[in-house]
Amino acid sequence: xxxxxxxxxxxxxxxxxxxxxxxxxxxxxxxxxxxxxxxxxxxxxxxxxxxxxxxxxxxxxxxxxxxxxxxxxxxxxxxxxxxxxxxxxxxxxxxxxxxxxxxxxxxxxxxxxxxxxxxxxxxxxxxxxxxxxxxxxxxxxxxxxxxxxxxxxxxxxxxxxxxxxxxxxxxxxxxxxxxxxxxxxxxxxxxxxxxxxxxxxxxxxxxxxxxxxxxxxxxxxxxxxxxxxxxxxxxxxxxxxxxxxxxxxxxxxxxxxxxxxxxxxxxxxxxxxxxxxxxxxxxxxxxxxxxxxxxxxxxxxxxxxxxxxxxxxxxxxxxxxxxxxxxxxxxxxxxxxxxxxxxxxxxxxxxxxxxxxxxxxxxxxxxxxxxxxxxxxxxxxxxxxxxxxxxxxxxxxxxxxxxxxxxxxxxxxxxxxxxxxxxxxxxxxxxxxxxxx
Amino acid sequence: xxxxxxxxxxxxxxxxxxxxxxxxxxxxxxxxxxxxxxxxxxxxxxxxxxxxxxxxxxxxxxxxxxxxxxxxxxxxxxxxxxxxxxxxxxxxxxxxxxxxxxxxxxxxxxxxxxxxxxxxxxxxxxxxxxxxxxxxxxxxxxxxxxxxxxxxxxxxxxxxxxxxxxxxxxxxxxxxxxxxxxxxxxxxxxxxxxxxxxxxxxxxxxxxxxxxxxxxxxxxxxxxxxxxxxxxxxxxxxxxxxxxxxxxxxxxxxxxxxxxxxxxxxxxxxxxxxxxxxxxxxxxxxxxxxxxxxxxxxxxxxxxxxxxxxxxxxxxxxxxxxxxxxxxxxxxxxxxxxxxxxxxxxxxxxxxxxxxxxxxxxxxxxxxxxxxxxxxxxxxxxxxxxxxxxxxxxxxxxxxxxxxxxxxxxxxxxxxxxxxxxxxxxxxxxxxxxxxx
Numbered sequence: 001x002x003x004x005x006x007x008x009x010x011x012x013x014x015x016x017x018x019x020x021x022x023x024x025x026x027x028x029x030x031x032x033x034x035x036x037x038x039x040x041x042x043x044x045x046x047x048x049x050x051x052x053x054x055x056x057x058x059x060x061x062x063x064x065x066x067x068x069x070x071x072x073x074x075x076x077x078x079x080x081x082x083x084x085x086x087x088x089x090x091x092x093x094x095x096x097x098x099x100x101x102x103x104x105x106x107x108x109x110x111x112x113x114x115x116x117x118x119x120x121x122x123x124x125x126x127x128x129x130x131x132x133x134x135x136x137x138x139x140x141x142x143x144x145x146x147x148x149x150x151x152x153x154x155x156x157x158x159x160x161x162x163x164x165x166x167x168x169x170x171x172x173x174x175x176x177x178x179x180x181x182x183x184x185x186x187x188x189x190x191x192x193x194x195x196x197x198x199x200x201x202x203x204x205x206x207x208x209x210x211x212x213x214x215x216x217x218x219x220x221x222x223x224x225x226x227x228x229x230x231x232x233x234x235x236x237x238x239x240x241x242x243x244x245x246x247x248x249x250x251x252x253x254x255x256x257x258x259x260x261x262x263x264x265x266x267x268x269x270x271x272x273x274x275x276x277x278x279x280x281x282x283x284x285x286x287x288x289x290x291x292x293x294x295x296x297x298x299x300x301x302x303x304x305x306x307x308x309x310x311x312x313x314x315x316x317x318x319x320x321x322x323x324x325x326x327x328x329x330x331x332x333x334x335x336x337x338x339x340x341x342x343x344x345x346x347x348x349x350x351x352x353x354x355x356x357x358x359x360x361x362x363x364x365x366x367x368x369x370x371x372x373x374x375x376x377x378x379x380x381x382x383x384x385x386x387x388x389x390x391x392x393x394x395x396x397x398x399x400x401x402x403x404x405x406x407x408x409x410x411x412x413x414x415x416x417x418x419x420x421x422x423x424x425x426x427x428x429x430x431x432x433x434x435x436x437x
Numbered sequence: 438x439x440x441x442x443x444x445x446x447x448x449x450x451x452x453x454x455x456x457x458x459x460x461x462x463x464x465x466x467x468x469x470x471x472x473x474x475x476x477x478x479x480x481x482x483x484x485x486x487x488x489x490x491x492x493x494x495x496x497x498x499x500x501x502x503x504x505x506x507x508x509x510x511x512x513x514x515x516x517x518x519x520x521x522x523x524x525x526x527x528x529x530x531x532x533x534x535x536x537x538x539x540x541x542x543x544x545x546x547x548x549x550x551x552x553x554x555x556x557x558x559x560x561x562x563x564x565x566x567x568x569x570x571x572x573x574x575x576x577x578x579x580x581x582x583x584x585x586x587x588x589x590x591x592x593x594x595x596x597x598x599x600x601x602x603x604x605x606x607x608x609x610x611x612x613x614x615x616x617x618x619x620x621x622x623x624x625x626x627x628x629x630x631x632x633x634x635x636x637x638x639x640x641x642x643x644x645x646x647x648x649x650x651x652x653x654x655x656x657x658x659x660x661x662x663x664x665x666x667x668x669x670x671x672x673x674x675x676x677x678x679x680x681x682x683x684x685x686x687x688x689x690x691x692x693x694x695x696x697x698x699x700x701x702x703x704x705x706x707x708x709x710x711x712x713x714x715x716x717x718x719x720x721x722x723x724x725x726x727x728x729x730x731x732x733x734x735x736x737x738x739x740x741x742x743x744x745x746x747x748x749x750x751x752x753x754x755x756x757x758x759x760x761x762x763x764x765x766x767x768x769x770x771x772x773x774x775x776x777x778x779x780x781x782x783x784x785x786x787x788x789x790x791x792x793x794x795x796x797x798x799x800x801x802x803x804x805x806x807x808x809x810x811x812x813x814x815x816x817x818x819x820x821x822x823x824x825x826x827x828x829x830x831x832x833x834x835x836x837x838x839x840x841x842x843x844x845x846x847x848x849x850x851x852x853x854x855x856x857x858x859x860x861x862x863x864x865x866x867x868x869x870x871x872x873x874x
Contacts, residue, residue, distance in 0.1 A: 021585055021727050027776060031652065032584050034772025129582075135728035137582025144581075145566075145574020147469050148458055148748035215468065273734060276713045283732075290458050291572035291735060291745040295720075297710060298731035308728040311585035325760045335471025339464060 002035045004318045007067035009089055010079030011044035011060075014103055014130070016051035017307030018077060023053065029311070033318045037311075041067050068092050075317055077310060078102040087111060094122045099326070101313045103130035103306060109207035112217040116331045125320065126331050127313035132205045133158060133282045135305030136298040137312065142212040142286070143333035149288025151213040154252040155432060158205040158263075160280035160300045161196035162228045162248040164188040166236075166265075167278045170245060173233050188280050198227035199248065199263040206250035209284070210261050213252060214342050215334035218261070224347040226264035235357060235427060238398045239267050241385060242355070245275045249432065258345040267355055267431040348407035353382070353431035358397040358416065359424035366421050367397060373415050374401070377408040394423040400431060439472045441755045444504035446526055447516030448481035448497075451540055451567070453488035454744030455514060460490065466748070470755045474748075478504050505529050512754055514747060515539040524548060531559045536763070538750045540567035540743060546644035549654040553768045562757065563768055564750035569642045570595060570719045572742030573735040574749065579649040579723070580770035586725025588650040591689040592869060595642040595700075597717035597737045598633035599665045599685040601625040603673075603702075604715045607682060610670050625717050635664035636685065636700040643687035646721070647698050650689060651779050652771035655698070661784040663701035672794060672864060675835045676704050678822060679792070682712045686869065695782040704792055704868040785844035790819070790868035795834040795853065796861035803858050804834060810852050811838070814845040831860040837868060 006022075008015055022029070022039055030036055039059070047060040067073055068089060076093045078100060080086050086107050090100050100119070102108070108115065108128050119126040129139040133156070142151070157163050161183060168179035180197070183189035195201045203225040211217050228248050239246045244267035253260040268275050273295050277283040282300030287293050299305040320328055360366040371381060384399040401409075413426050443459075445452055459466070459476055467473055476496070484497040504510055505526060513530045515537060517523050523544055527537050537556070539545070545552065545565050556563040566576040570593070579588070594600050598620060605616035617634070620626035632638045640662040648654050665685050676683045681704035690697045705712050710732050714720040719737030724730050736742040757765055797803045808818060821836040838846075850863050 017727070025585060025587060025726070028587060029585060031771050031773055031775045135583075135725075136731060137578050140577065140582045141574050144753065145577045145749055146745065147752050148462060148466060148745050150462060150465055273713055276710055288572075288745060289462070290454070290741040290748075292739075292742055294573060294733075294735035296731075296733060299729045302729075304727040305729055308583065308585050308725060311727075312582055315584050316581065319765055323760070323762045323765055325762060328756055328760055328765070334468050336468055338468045 001030070002322055003038055004035055004075065004321050005038050005040045005073045006314060007040055007070065007073040007076045008042040008079065009064045009067060009076060010081070011042050011046070011051060012079065013303045014306045014310065015042070015044070015079045016053055017303035018079070018310045019051070019055060020053045021304070021307040021311045029315060033315050033322070035318050035322050037314055037318055040073055041070065043067050064089055068096065068098070073098060074321065075099040075101060075314065077314070078104060081106070083107060083110065090115065091118055094118050094124050094126070097122060097124060099125040099317050101127045101310055101317070103128070103310060105131035105201070105204040105208060109204040109220040112208070112211060112219070116217060119331065120327070123326055125317050125326055127316065128208065129313045130306050130309035132208050133284055133296070134298070134300040134302065135308045136282060136284065136296050136300065137309070138209070138284045138296045139212060141296055142209070143329055146286060146288050146291055146294070147333060149290050151286060151288055152254060153287045154209055154213060154250070154284060155274060156206065156209065156250040156284040157247055157274060157277050157282050158202040158250045158284070158300060159196050159248055160282055161189045161193060162202070163277065163282070164280045165197070166228060166231065166246060166248065169231065169233055170236050173237070175233055176229060176231060197229055199225035202248060202250045202263045206252060206261060206263055209250070210252045210259060211332055214254070214259060215332050215338040216342065217332065218344070222261055222344045224262040224264070228265050230427070231265050232427070234396070235355070235429065238357065238385065239355070242267070242383065242400055243270050244268060244431065245270055246429065247274060247277070251432070254342070257340065257342060259342050260345050260350055262347065262350070265429055267429055269433065348410065350406045351403050353403055353433055354401045354409055355429040355431055356399050356401070356413070357427040358422060359394045360397055361421045361423060362395045363421060369419060369421060370397065370416055373412050377412040379404040379408055379412060438467070439759055440475055441472055441512060441758050442475050442477045442510045443751060444477055444507065444510040444513045445479040445516065446501045446504060446513060447518070448479050448483070448488060449516065450740045451743045451747065452479070452481070452516045453490055454740035455516070455747045456488070456490045456492060458741070458744040458748045466752060470752050470759070472755050472759050474751055474755055477510055478507065480504050501526055505533060505535070510535060511758065512536040512538060512751065514751070515541060518543070520544060520547065527552065528555055531555050531561050531563070534559060534561060536562040536754050538564045538747055538754070540565070540747060542568035542638070542641040542645060546641040546657040549645070549648060549656070553654060556768065557764070560763055562754050562763055564753065565645065566750045567743050567746035569645050570721055570733070571735070571737040571739065572745045573719060573721065573733050573737065574746070575646070575721045575733050576649060578733055579646070580766055583723060583725050583728055583731070584770060586727050588723060588725055589691060590724045591646055591650060591687070591721060592711060593643065593646065593687045593721040594684055594711060594714050594719050595639040595687045595721070595737060596633050596685055597719055598626045598630060599639070600714065600719070601717040602634070603665060603668065603683060603685065606668065606670055607673050610674070612670055613666060613668060634666055636662035639685060639687045639700045643689060643698060643700055646687070647689045647696060648769055651691070651696060652769050652775040653779065654769065655781070659698055659781045661699040661701070665702055667864070668702050669864070671833070672792070672866065675794065675822065676792070679704070679820065679837055680707050681705060681868065682707055683866065684711065688869070691779070694777065694779060696779050697782050697787050699784060699787070702866055704866055706870065785847065787843045788840050790840055790870055791838045791846055792866040792868055793836050793838070793850070794864040795859060796831045796863070797834055798858045798860060799832045800858060806856060806858060807834065807853055810849045814849040816841040816845055816849060
């Protein structure tokens, strides 16, 4: 039986999950692949801590180069994260003819182009299924299962930490900070949760998704992002009154040769399948021109789900190895660059529905002044809720608009927030109406 | 640029979808695959009806053998359905070294073993992604994306017609026959809907899923089935009162070397992601030992979604073709038979929660008599709703049980239904509590 030798660089949470899976399901993997996937060496700066998996200390090294320079190793799995060091290791490994598997979404989102070009130059495979939505096989779905489709839209919940926090805020009415504390206590948020809650992590993943969907390596800077730190429980309550919930959405949508690429909290209709994706779960809703709407749901992070994704990529490379081939599918699943030139639509040009929450003094004529400014900027109101006076004397006026252009919205809110009758900065969320082809 | 030649046998709904997709997305498919997928010939008994796609009449033939015997054709797509004729064509094509793509779930579920053995003998690929859940790439997910996992459980909504009818019964409170009429009128049910509503279609698909999940070609006869024709609106209402909805579920679950394989209407908790799969949508919920719970959702039927599945299989074979390989993954995704010997658990041995609706005369002691018989068979009651007297003098007593064994349930219902106080046959549904690893 043929054999494929693997070196692991980075023995943290995901690394331990990969090792655990390779040990637990060894027979199954052999039966499925028809080859043995052999873990030869693991490099990590810390080779003493217990990871809860049984591993011969002889397998461990503090020197990643021992793995990269080992001619017997066919595949390296990069799980150290970060940019410079990871990049260097991956490029070195590819130069030495090794295939690479990485869960490093930030690196792919920033340096995808050079990574893919280097893989092509050295005729090796590079796989990154674990980088997008953890255990959910969405990279594979876009590259293969839905490959016959023009992708029209992707709406995704890609950050489990944010989704967990929003679920607590929705179900228990907690303010953001309290929900974040619970998430930290239960291990759903890291000590420094910045990249999760400011939308960066979701934007990294969306960058990879749009690259796959449209066949060009876009970069992280192309994606607009806002996080969930500006979400208040009252907006979630108002969302409910209008028939929506609030989710951190990653959105990609193609129209007229332009792509919208944005991450921000958004209103989602309660009867949309994404509205029921709660707790730390991720989900990717994809609309193809032939397949119609689809959804892929599961755990987007964690040792075992991410281990599942890494090992399924390993099995894929092993299946190529047995047949003596590489690069059966190119990383973005396009054998040649698509003819269609696609550009990212500037954020101020997007057109969508909006939710506004104005804080205004409780006096007659408030609504008329606000709606006057909106009307002058081609923004028409779909529905309004005006609440009773609050303790501080100001009243919230909340409304949903019909479709409006982002730049018009920004201009009008700038004017509205300068009005004497307006007491606080207006809160804005974008509204995703139920999409369907 | 290399080229792969395709012959289509069967130019019905799905066939037309395949042709439409190959025409519409020709450039995209070329860009992705790096080869041209060329439709050479289409065979159908009817070559005059308009299918809404532009096709040169010279491509059409009434003689399938013209395709099967054409040495230039690399792949045949079988879309005629049924058993004997389809089987004959597929075997002939494989003998001539042609790859086969089929959407014929019934054929795979009945004759999978011989089809897979023949494909192996002639070293060709056989793909059937369109046969399970239409456009949802679940075959691919089980074979590849989740391949590192031991599959613990599959709960699936696999029949769009039944799901549409149950959605109408739930949302509008309609009786079965009225909901069926609407489904027929709107094209969600065929003139003879038997195979859809009696559970056969879902059982065919479940047969394929358990074969993929466990690596052995099971057959249709191994799967227990009940359809939705015995579902009453009042049971759906009572389900709601207990916090459940009612779905036609296809269930596979492994425990202790045995597999449960069954299709029947079942109670699903309202907060389970499957509870929100409505209308004609399909969804497959898969639990792997590492990935945890996942869900794959989309349209399980229809010209365009099924076309998407067929063409993605075509692209897969084309990608092998370019690399000069075949059979990179065997049909059930096991390169060698798994060591684990698995048997199907007899239906009377399954253990689950139950819902009963008894029709009894309105007299004291009814509940005590019923619960006495249940208790004597180790069935304990979790909750009861007793309603007021109905017009005909009998009262419905509905209850949920704790876990019980099917054979005990059957025995006690047989005794209960013989009681003088019981006026009608007792209605039974199985209850799927929220599963999770």
